[in-house]
Amino acid sequence: MDSFSKIQMTVLSMFSTNGRGRRREIHFADRVFYYLLKAIGVGILLLCASLIIFLYKAAEPAIAEFGWDFFITNEWDPEAQEYGALAFIWGTVVSSFIALLISVPVSVGAALFLTELSPKWLKAPVGFLVEMLAAIPSVVYGLWGIFLLAPFVRDYIQPILGNGFGFLPFFQGPPLGVGMLTAGIILAIMITPTITAISREVFRSIPDLLREGALALGATRWEMIKVAVLKTGVSGIVGAVILGLGRALGETMAVAMVIGNRAEISLSVFEPAATMASVIANEYAEANDDIDLASLAAVGFALFFVSLIINTIARFIIWRVESKSKG
Amino acid sequence: MVAATPLTVTTAVKQEFGFRVSDFRRFRSTAMLATIWGFSLAAIIPLLFVFYFVTSKGVGGLNWDFFTALPAPVGQEGGGMANAIWGSLMIVGMAACIGVPVGVLTGVFLSEFGEGKFAATLRFTVDLMTSVPSIILGLFIYTILVVPMNGFSAYAGAVALAVIMFPIVAKTTEEVLKLIPDHIREAGLALGIPRWKVIISIVLKGSVGPVATGVILAVARVMGETAPLLFTAFGNSFWSESPSQPTATLPVAIYQYAISPFKQWHEQAWAGALVLVMIVFFANLITRVIMRGSGVKRSR
Numbered sequence: 294m295d296s297f298s299k300i301q302m303t304v305l306s307m308f309s310t311n312g313r314g315r316r317r318e319i320h321f322a323d324r325v326f327y328y329l330l331k332a333i334g335v336g337i338l339l340l341c342a343s344l345i346i347f348l349y350k351a352a353e354p355a356i357a358e359f360g361w362d363f364f365i366t367n368e369w370d371p372e373a374q375e376y377g378a379l380a381f382i383w384g385t386v387v388s389s390f391i392a393l394l395i396s397v398p399v400s401v402g403a404a405l406f407l408t409e410l411s412p413k414w415l416k417a418p419v420g421f422l423v424e425m426l427a428a429i430p431s432v433v434y435g436l437w438g439i440f441l442l443a444p445f446v447r448d449y450i451q452p453i454l455g456n457g458f459g460f461l462p463f464f465q466g467p468p469l470g471v472g473m474l475t476a477g478i479i480l481a482i483m484i485t486p487t488i489t490a491i492s493r494e495v496f497r498s499i500p501d502l503l504r505e506g507a508l509a510l511g512a513t514r515w516e517m518i519k520v521a522v523l524k525t526g527v528s529g530i531v532g533a534v535i536l537g538l539g540r541a542l543g544e545t546m547a548v549a550m551v552i553g554n555r556a557e558i559s560l561s562v563f564e565p566a567a568t569m570a571s572v573i574a575n576e577y578a579e580a581n582d583d584i585d586l587a588s589l590a591a592v593g594f595a596l597f598f599v600s601l602i603i604n605t606i607a608r609f610i611i612w613r614v615e616s617k618s619k620g
Numbered sequence: 621m622v623a624a625t626p627l628t629v630t631t632a633v634k635q636e637f638g639f640r641v642s643d644f645r646r647f648r649s650t651a652m653l654a655t656i657w658g659f660s661l662a663a664i665i666p667l668l669f670v671f672y673f674v675t676s677k678g679v680g681g682l683n684w685d686f687f688t689a690l691p692a693p694v695g696q697e698g699g700g701m702a703n704a705i706w707g708s709l710m711i712v713g714m715a716a717c718i719g720v721p722v723g724v725l726t727g728v729f730l731s732e733f734g735e736g737k738f739a740a741t742l743r744f745t746v747d748l749m750t751s752v753p754s755i756i757l758g759l760f761i762y763t764i765l766v767v768p769m770n771g772f773s774a775y776a777g778a779v780a781l782a783v784i785m786f787p788i789v790a791k792t793t794e795e796v797l798k799l800i801p802d803h804i805r806e807a808g809l810a811l812g813i814p815r816w817k818v819i820i821s822i823v824l825k826g827s828v829g830p831v832a833t834g835v836i837l838a839v840a841r842v843m844g845e846t847a848p849l850l851f852t853a854f855g856n857s858f859w860s861e862s863p864s865q866p867t868a869t870l871p872v873a874i875y876q877y878a879i880s881p882f883k884q885w886h887e888q889a890w891a892g893a894l895v896l897v898m899i900v901f902f903a904n905l906i907t908r909v910i911m912r913g914s915g916v917k918r919s920r
Contacts, residue, residue, distance in 0.1 A: 297867065318634060318730050321652075322814055322816055323814050323815045323816050325816075325889070326815070326819070327733060327815075327816075328728075328818035329725075330725055330728060330729035330732075330733065331729065331738070332861060333722060333729065334738065334739075334742045335728060336727055336745065337722075337726060337742060337745060337749075337786075338741065338745055339764075340783070341748075341749065342758050343764070344752075344756075344757075347760055347764055348756070348759065348760060348762045348763070350763070351759070351763045352842070388621055398659060398661050399659045399660075399663050400661070400663065401659075402656045402658070402659025402660055402662075403663040404661035405656050405660075406656050406660035407655060407660070409656075410653060410656055410657065411660075412645055419660065419664065419910060421904070422664045423664065424898075424904060425667055425901065425904055426663070426664075427668070427843075428841070428900045428901075428903075428904050429667070429670060429838065429900060430843075430844025430845070430846070430871060430876050430896050430897075430900065431844070431846060431847070431891045432844065432846040432871045432872060432874050432878075432893070432896075433670065433674065433874070433896055434670065435875065435878065435896055436674075436874060436878045436889055436890065436893050437669070437670050437893075438885070439675065439878055439879070440673075440677075440878075441669070441673055457819075479859045482666045485663050489663065490757060501862075513645050513646060513648070513649035514649050514650065515648060515649035515650075515651075515652035515653060516654060517644070518652075518656075537753075539751055540751070541752075542753070543752070543753025543754070543755070543756070544753070544873075545753065545754065545755040546721065546846045546847055546875060550878060550879065570753060570755050570847070573755055573759065574755055574847055574850055575791055576850045577759070577762070577850070577851050578850055578854065583770050590759060590763075592755055593755070593759045596755075597752065597753070597756045598755060600751065600752065601752075601755055601758075604748055604751040604881040605748065608744075608747055608748075610750070618809065
């Protein structure tokens with residue numbers, strides 16, 4: 294041990310003996326505080342783990358009874374004790390797809406507007422309105438969907454689509470209003486704020502240098518947006534869209550209220566259908582026996598699993614885009 | 621005397637098609653910009669429609685009875701949603717009692733001790749918790765609380781809402797606390813103040829406003845949550861005698877009234893929706909005023 298360290302040791306021990314009581318108390322209280330916070334964190338991780346375990350346990354009887362066929366058979370008949378979730382998976386996938394089809398151009402457009410085009414005074418109000426769109430409760434959208442959107446779709450949108458594209462299998466059948474198409478439209482409205490908010494962040498983080506470069510080369514404003522903003526931000530947009538998809542998959546009430554709740558697979562978007570979330574909302578409280586409950590829980594477990602994967606992917610992409618723009 | 625125009629691509633196209641390449645590009649640019657304007661208009665229009673119809677259809681049903689009376693039996697005039705409004709307030713209140721402290725402390729942990737593998741895992745988990753479909757949380761609470769307690773209860777509903785609430789509060793708290801510069805923490809520590817005291821009476825106290833906005837937003841959000849309450853608090857047409865009984869809540873009542881075939885119930889549903897939308901609107905407005913210029917990124 295060299296002399297410097299020796300001095301250091303002495304000084305340290307001097308301090309700690311002189312103020313032992315006080316120092317210890319400070320350290321002790323800090324440690325208690327830290328471990329209290331950490332305990333809450335551990336509790337949250339345990340909660341998450343138990344969420345997975347209990348959901349799986351609730352679903353187990355159904356998976357044991359029907360095996361993996363549960364997810365590929367199209368049969369949902371509580372009377373006959375036949376359960377297969379394919380119709381709900383189909384409903385979830387198709388309604389989310391319709392939602393993305395409508396919402397992606399609108400949301401990216403709105404995000405472009407907010408970052409590139411909007412006059413300054415208009416930015417705050419438009420941003421606020423888009424945020425409000427996310428804040429309106431799902432059940433209010435559902436109410437509006439039942440009494441206003443569904444009749445509107447029945448009287449205007451479905452006849453137009455039916456007359457124009459009725460030869461396609463997607464637009465056949467009587468205009469009912471409630472059904473896959475209306476659910477897709479409601480979902481599109483509900484996921485627009487999510488996609489807009491994240492795309493806006495992405496566009497904002499693109500340095501102005503790129504925009505100026507494009508303009509200096511003689512690009513028109515649209516060409517500048519296309520080359521400097523959209524092409525640069527494309528991976529961020531993908532992340533935003535996947536996050537929007539995650540929201541659409543799990544959205545329950547509004548969809549349950551307008552989709553018509555029929556466990557059948559149909560190519561036509563005019564027909565009533567059901568999604569994984571909507572069938573749980575509609576049937577779980579009234580399920581009469583164990584296998585019924587377990588089957589619904591199995592649908593829930595699948596939904597949980599899929600949304601977990603989708604959200605992980607989305608967050609990973611967004612995180613990478615953000616850290617790249619910072620670095 | 622006209623000078624001969626030199627033959628370039630531009631003039632060639634002009635002679636051939638009657639317009640210039642730059643005209644086309646300019647036109648396309650204008651058209652695309654107009655499309656972007658149109659899209660952002662399209663994003664907002666549904667909101668205006670929802671606002672308009674909820675207000676015009678709901679305002680008629682808003683009267684004294686709506687806030688004080690029990691639902692009337694079908695066929696009878698009048699009646700209100702007093703039990704649902706009270707039930708919602710009670711359940712959200714209980715949820716806040718659990719969700720807010722847990723959320724704030726988690727946020728503090730992530731911001732003040734946010735390095736290392738454990739914190740990263742926790743941060744990721746909290747992030748994912750914000751995007752778990754709320755109906756799944758309802759299922760979960762059903763299996764761990766409703767089944768063992770042998771029945772639907774306000775307690776179960778409150779726990780379900782608390783689980784939705786805490787990640788939102790935690791994310792805002794973390795974002796807000798990170799904005800406080802380190803030198804302020806160091807100043808406190810240099811004065812010999814213990815770390816926990818620095819965190820509570822300097823860091824946290826200095827951002828009470830923005831943390832409160834996170835809480836307000838979370839409360840407004842769970843106020844309108846329906847799916848997790850369907851099979852936790854369930855619903856009730858009467859007053860619940862205690863929180864261990866099935867309890868009516870505003871969003872669930874709106875749902876049940878909306879899918880019922882009775883016109884009188886539909887009116888009540890619109891009035892209830894108006895109340896919810898007002899709560900959400902003002903919560904967001906207040907938040908925006910408090911947050912103005914603070915540079916806090918909103919949790920999503």
